[in-house]
Amino acid sequence: MALPRLLRAGERLPPARLTPRSVPAAAPRLCSSSAAPAPAPAPAQPRAAEEELLAEPLARPDFFSVKELFSLKDLFDARVHLGHKKGCRHRFMEPYIFGCRLDQDIIDLDQTMEHLQLALNFTAHIAYRKGIILFVSRKRQFCHLVESTARGCGEYAHTRYWQGGLLTNAHIQFGAGVRLPDLIIFLSSLNNVFEPHVAIRDAAKMNIPTVGVVDTNCNPCLITYPIPGNDDSPSAMELYCKLFRMTIIRAKDKRRHSEAVHELRRKAGGN
Amino acid sequence: MAATVGRVLRLGGPWSAAAPGGPRAQVLRLIYTTKAVQRKNVGASGPEKYTEEFIKKQIEEFNLGKRHLANMMGEDPETFTQEDIDRAIAYLFPSGLFDKRARPMMKHPTEIFPEQRKIQWGEDGRPFHFLFYTGKQAYYSLMHDTYEKLLNVQKYEDELTAQEIPSQKEKKNLAGSRWLTKIELEEMLLEKLSDNDYSRFIQLLQKLMTLPCGNIEEKYIQKFTREVPVQLQKVVIEPLKYDERGVAFSTGEGARKTARATAVVYDNGSGKVTVNGRDVLHYFPVLQDREQLLFPFQFLDRVGKHDMVCTVSGGGRSAQAGAIRLASAKALRSFVTEKEVEFMRQAGLLTYDPRVKERKKPGQEGARRKFTWKKR
Numbered sequence: 336m337a338l339p340r341l342l343r344a345g346e347r348l349p350p351a352r353l354t355p356r357s358v359p360a361a362a363p364r365l366c367s368s369s370a371a372p373a374p375a376p377a378p379a380q381p382r383a384a385e386e387e388l389l390a391e392p393l394a395r396p397d398f399f400s401v402k403e404l405f406s407l408k409d410l411f412d413a414r415v416h417l418g419h420k421k422g423c424r425h426r427f428m429e430p431y432i433f434g435c436r437l438d439q440d441i442i443d444l445d446q447t448m449e450h451l452q453l454a455l456n457f458t459a460h461i462a463y464r465k466g467i468i469l470f471v472s473r474k475r476q477f478c479h480l481v482e483s484t485a486r487g488c489g490e491y492a493h494t495r496y497w498q499g500g501l502l503t504n505a506h507i508q509f510g511a512g513v514r515l516p517d518l519i520i521f522l523s524s525l526n527n528v529f530e531p532h533v534a535i536r537d538a539a540k541m542n543i544p545t546v547g548v549v550d551t552n553c554n555p556c557l558i559t560y561p562i563p564g565n566d567d568s569p570s571a572m573e574l575y576c577k578l579f580r581m582t583i584i585r586a587k588d589k590r591r592h593s594e595a596v597h598e599l600r601r602k603a604g605g606n
Numbered sequence: 607m608a609a610t611v612g613r614v615l616r617l618g619g620p621w622s623a624a625a626p627g628g629p630r631a632q633v634l635r636l637i638y639t640t641k642a643v644q645r646k647n648v649g650a651s652g653p654e655k656y657t658e659e660f661i662k663k664q665i666e667e668f669n670l671g672k673r674h675l676a677n678m679m680g681e682d683p684e685t686f687t688q689e690d691i692d693r694a695i696a697y698l699f700p701s702g703l704f705d706k707r708a709r710p711m712m713k714h715p716t717e718i719f720p721e722q723r724k725i726q727w728g729e730d731g732r733p734f735h736f737l738f739y740t741g742k743q744a745y746y747s748l749m750h751d752t753y754e755k756l757l758n759v760q761k762y763e764d765e766l767t768a769q770e771i772p773s774q775k776e777k778k779n780l781a782g783s784r785w786l787t788k789i790e791l792e793e794m795l796l797e798k799l800s801d802n803d804y805s806r807f808i809q810l811l812q813k814l815m816t817l818p819c820g821n822i823e824e825k826y827i828q829k830f831t832r833e834v835p836v837q838l839q840k841v842v843i844e845p846l847k848y849d850e851r852g853v854a855f856s857t858g859e860g861a862r863k864t865a866r867a868t869a870v871v872y873d874n875g876s877g878k879v880t881v882n883g884r885d886v887l888h889y890f891p892v893l894q895d896r897e898q899l900l901f902p903f904q905f906l907d908r909v910g911k912h913d914m915v916c917t918v919s920g921g922g923r924s925a926q927a928g929a930i931r932l933a934s935a936k937a938l939r940s941f942v943t944e945k946e947v948e949f950m951r952q953a954g955l956l957t958y959d960p961r962v963k964e965r966k967k968p969g970q971e972g973a974r975r976k977f978t979w980k981k982r
Contacts, residue, residue: 479750482736489736491737510655512725513727
């Protein structure tokens, strides 16, 4: 099962360091850093400071204390456990389903708790490292809510018609030198015709990690951090938006706080 | 085409020593690309984009250059307008090129570097607008704001019903206003729109307006309406004028084909008609033309009651007759009741005849007549 692998993720070194995912115009697609001439020794000190800043959240498992943000009761009250009918069930969602009552699937909230913690923790780390986060949802009722959430965090949203080459053809559609999102959060992973959203596949193609709320009729395969839960009730969506907004703001505040502390330390060390 | 080149990526970097078990890890990731893919597609990326600092610098340089130019021309730098600049440049750099856009020009940078081509993200790569990744940020942000207004109105209505205050239904008068056209909206947003987008936006605005308490957001809606000048429904009929003798008279103008005529119709007359200083029998020997002149008076049963003095020029005899007929009918409107004016209009006395000679086309003998068709 995926979950034990994800839970042990903190023990191993994560495979990719987050580099700004820019597509430089003339340079080859991905640069080979060690082959290039070594950078001048002058920025060595700020580099060390930056490394320390980035290393700080990795000290403890739950550095951003995302576990405090929600409890199982909150999830239950927000009706996150309610899935679709038995006939709509996706085969790959069966491990996440607790049971079926009067033909309606009930999602296992214990698993949801763990997945949600992992996802929020990951989001917080990305936000700490000043990554670009894109909220995607194709549910018309929650379009405004998602956009407002994104605006409130200072991140980006896309709840409209997805033009085909947005991620894969970005340097032509937006211009050379555009920076792609470093994380895509799906608050509903289906589009208006109940098919998996194109962005899931495109993000996988472009090596962009994804976090997604998967309902019982969704395909959790390509999503890096799936969160089994209800994506149709307003209360559930408001809960997710609130949680993501709080984590991102918390992570950004921590970053600013750390930068300020480092700055003070540097000045004190200089004096 | 070119042989597949395997590129080996080395993601080194500051993965920290703080992580447990951590010597510096380097991960190799194999990416297969070809030379063709890596080559930059120059044409496809669209026109070059400009940063905001670049535009600012250009504006400073322009202002400085304007003062230099004024000094060079011996004019006052403070009052040197754009027209003066154009004249100075045309004088200093005379050019015989036909296309005006190819000639040397010195214009304000905002005219040369269009607004759309500014780069939309900052130095760290983060876009400025939160809807940047949708592609149509201005349009979708407009839809977002309008929907927010809609939600506000609904909330206000709910509050009113909760307090059991009856909502006032004031209907705004829509007669003099129209929605923005698609082109005007595109200019406002600086973005291309599709017809579907435009109609969606107008539907949302209409929905906002039709809500009972939509009047709170009137200011916002007014940004997207334009005044329509109310067309004059009624043609103003001039009142009668009186000359020195105390006789009522009225003037009218008429035209037909190339003929232009003015007619002055006097009351208390005997049916005498003077055209260009000559008597009508002299000027129009043909009965048909005189009948045309008679028609308005005959229609109103005022055959022997008015005198008329006309001047006419241009056209042929029939055209001049028609022109005078229209002029006299227009003059007679002042003598007559509104109902009779309506009858005149329905009779076609007051309508300008738009028929003119159709031009001859090449490949044909006349306007419509083709050359004789020969089978072989």
